[in-house]
Amino acid sequence: MSNDVKPLDPQQLKTWLLAAGKRDASAFRSLYHATSPKLFGFALRILHKRELAEEVLQESFVAIWNNAANYQSHLAAPMTWMATIVRNKAFDHLRRSDDAVEIDAEQFDSEVMNALQDPQATPIEALQMSSDAKALAWCMSALEAAHRQVVALAYYHDLSHSEVAEQMKLPVGTVKTWIRRSLERLRTCLAKREQA
Secondary structure: OOOOOOOOOHHHHHHHHHHHHOOOHHHHHHHHHHHHHHHHHHHHHHHOOHHHHHHHHHHHHHHHHHHHHHOOOOOOOHHHHHHHHHHHHHHHHHHHOOOOOOOOHHHHHHHHHHHHOOOOOOHHHHHOOOHHHHHHHHHHHOOOHHHHHHHHHHHOOOOOHHHHHHHHOOOHHHHHHHHHHHHHHHHHHHHHHHHO
16 A cells, blocks of 8 residues: 555445445445545544544444445545544543543544545635534434434534434334434533533
8 A cells, every 4th residue: 555645535425335335345445445544543632542432433434334335425524424433432432441531522533523524625624613513413412322323413504303213213202202302401511512
């Protein structure tokens, strides 16, 4: 593998991801080789330990392989979708670990923005994320992965409760409960951050 860092072509990634969804191992291998260095770096920024980042990266690619058939290109770019899986796995790992790592919210938010950044965007544009958006991103990261996904689908992708239930393969009642509880937690978290 060469050291040339080529910009990732979202169209090519989408083609590989959709093929992986049809169980094309060769396309999945190409997807892995193209994206794993960037996704590893992303996991490392959250976990700060190479062995943990490697473990999370492997778990993430198993999840990507298993969920590739559910990938919907109109909801998220391939790299954003995969980075979200890595991020959720990394946070799950942090929550499970006995030595819970203290996350520097400011640094984490800027790293996340840089990692998921549109390569054409300038650093100035990347930094123009409001403090409210940062607070919300931080509070969202504290939610359980499945709850965070339900809220994201409902509010960022503007899906109805029944569409979220269908997408997540959950009963509508569960989706409604998770959204209600998550919004309460977000409200509490945001209120605490305002007082800090």
